[in-house]
Amino acid sequence: MQRNMSIIGVPMDLGQSRRGVDMGPSAIRYAGVIETLENLKYNIADLGDVAVSRPDSKDNLQEGNLRNLKQVFECNQTLAEMVDEEIAEKRFPLVLGGDHSIAIGTLAGTAKHYENLGVIWYDAHGDLNSGETSPSGNIHGMPLAVSLGIGHEKLTNILDYAPKVNPENIVIVGARSLDPGEKVLIREQGVTVYSMHEIDRLGMPQVMEESINYLKRRTDGVHLSLDLDGLDPEEAPGVGTPVMGGLSYRESHLAMEMLSESDILTSAEFVEVNPILDDKNKTASMAVGLIGSLFGEKLK
Known part of the structure; x- marks a missing residue:
């Protein structure tokens, strides 16, 4: 993997209705992500956090059953431009969330540099809803659909192209909570899913x-x-949308170690750490442990 790395924090919690994941980037930094990566001999440029505007009360639910559409769009537009620029400068973008709606911007900035980008979606959820299928209107349940070109055009056309990825190039790992509309889309589009x-x-x-x-x-x-709610909440309690019956920390370490050995990754993001729901920053520390394994940390 590229030894020059840019870290971008996205303190976004507007893609969902539960507050707290906006503090995720700070929690992950506090848990020592930069020190871990520097010890692994990566050249780190911490670009700080993307600015996130707050909505007025009247903005809470907007067109097409999309909560906080304006603010989520603006944040992801900025994030996409930053990721695009870092990849153009031959730096590996590591994005820290924030809720999973930020994947809209990460993928928009990344995919324009590849003819055929692949995606590993490590998550309890499919995030394949649209305004028509979402039970909640929360955009953090939509980023993978948006990246397929399905959803509100404001989101699907970030950086003026769509789709960002092809369905046959997506692998979802750890799914255990899929809405009816997502199941239909998975079958129709031919997305590969490894459920629990x-x-x-x-x-x-x-x-x-x-x-x-x-x-x-x-x-x-x-x-x-990687959404930290892919892990079981018994081990990783500080996540935005916990679902019982998830992956173990050890299984997740193994997955990251295998990805590291494969040397196929060109970008990554870790999202949905919620310090308000956490126990002494345990989940953020797990995120840093997984990041360490992903980028080559070994016991011997």
């Missing part, structure tokens, strides 16, 4: 080996979008 059922049955080594080999054959770059 497959992970329990096959084991994480086989799931990651299959995912890596699949994406190696068909893509020229791979983005990792």
